[in-house]
Amino acid sequence: xxxxxxxxxxxxxxxxxxxxxxxxxxxxxxxxxxxxxxxxxxxxxxxxxxxxxxxxxxxxxxxxxxxxxxxxxxxxxxxxxxxxxxxxxxxxxxxxxxxxxxxxxxxxxxxxxxxxxxxxxxxxxxxxxxxxxxxxxxxxxxxxxxxxxxxxxxxxxxxxxx
Amino acid sequence: xxxxxxxxxxxxxxxxxxxxxxxxxxxxxxxxxxxxxxxxxxxxxxxxxxxxxxxxxxxxxxxxxxxxxxxxxxxxxxxxxxxxxxxxxxxxxxxxxxxxxxxxxxxxxxxxxxxxxxxxxxxxxxxxxxxxxxxxxxxxxxxxxxxxxxx
Numbered sequence: 001x002x003x004x005x006x007x008x009x010x011x012x013x014x015x016x017x018x019x020x021x022x023x024x025x026x027x028x029x030x031x032x033x034x035x036x037x038x039x040x041x042x043x044x045x046x047x048x049x050x051x052x053x054x055x056x057x058x059x060x061x062x063x064x065x066x067x068x069x070x071x072x073x074x075x076x077x078x079x080x081x082x083x084x085x086x087x088x089x090x091x092x093x094x095x096x097x098x099x100x101x102x103x104x105x106x107x108x109x110x111x112x113x114x115x116x117x118x119x120x121x122x123x124x125x126x127x128x129x130x131x132x133x134x135x136x137x138x139x140x141x142x143x144x145x146x147x148x149x150x151x152x153x154x155x156x157x158x159x160x161x162x
Numbered sequence: 163x164x165x166x167x168x169x170x171x172x173x174x175x176x177x178x179x180x181x182x183x184x185x186x187x188x189x190x191x192x193x194x195x196x197x198x199x200x201x202x203x204x205x206x207x208x209x210x211x212x213x214x215x216x217x218x219x220x221x222x223x224x225x226x227x228x229x230x231x232x233x234x235x236x237x238x239x240x241x242x243x244x245x246x247x248x249x250x251x252x253x254x255x256x257x258x259x260x261x262x263x264x265x266x267x268x269x270x271x272x273x274x275x276x277x278x279x280x281x282x283x284x285x286x287x288x289x290x291x292x293x294x295x296x297x298x299x300x301x302x303x304x305x306x307x308x309x310x311x312x313x
Contacts, residue, residue: 012240079227082240148198155197
């Protein structure tokens with residue numbers, strides 16, 4: 001596992017096996033590793049998209065988490081604490097249609113953004129939010145600031161928080 | 163078109179994302195690579211770099227985006243940090259910055275040395291360093307788990 005990325009997300013579901021089947025069908029993720037106990041319960045699983053790994057787990061808690069809990073948004077009235085951004089190289093609109101056909105709730109339809117990307121946002125059956133993005137145009141920092149009215153910096157110091 | 167971005171990238175929600183950015187620099191050595199604010203200084207978007215990877219740090223920008231601090235310490239997604247050297251020193255740096263160490267450094271059956279901690283707003287971070295090569299058969303024998311697709 002020497003060439004794993006330095007940061008890898010793990011996403012928690014009430015029913016991780018159903019979620020993995022759905023992520024394969026809706027988004028084109030591939031299952032690469034599955035650890036199950038004698039009862040068939042998922043201990044840990046990994047999927048890949050364009051060669052990048054993402055962990056899939058079930059709701060869990062216990063002494064190894066102290067007071068923390070890993071829970072699906074489906075167990076939390078739809079709230080999520082982290083989200084995934086998925087970078088596509090092409091075919092964003094077709095990807096959105098595939099996801100919609102699989103039952104994704106499209107919460108933002110495909111649209112070009114001021115920063116040069118075309119994006120859409122989908123909610124999976126347990127309420128995790130996935131942001132899809134494809135670069136369609138190269139935009140300079142100055143152009144982005146003009147178009148958005150936002151201030152863009154590359155450090156806290158530059159933004160005046162040093 | 164340029165395709166320098168990783169196919170998958172996490173966005174992490176905080177009540178106070180600027181404090182979180184400063185803490186992530188101090189505790190884990192993440193470096194800010196992009197910071198976008200509106201005219202009032204409210205953070206709109208930010209990205210931090212660690213090795214060749216990027217994580218986005220943001221606020222609770224809709225009703226569905228919550229810091230663990232806002233929902234009783236629950237996490238719906240976590241980030242795993244893979245490092246190549248000195249996991250124990252990484253843990254001490256995080257502890258000194260105020261991380262709550264939930265699980266102290268220990269070597270796992272699958273060959274990684276890991277520790278797990280919680281940041282000031284309750285996000286869980288698992289940190290791992292591969293310290294020995296383990297085959298699927300060895301890992302299954304030690305753990306009692308059935309493993310499919312081990313590489």
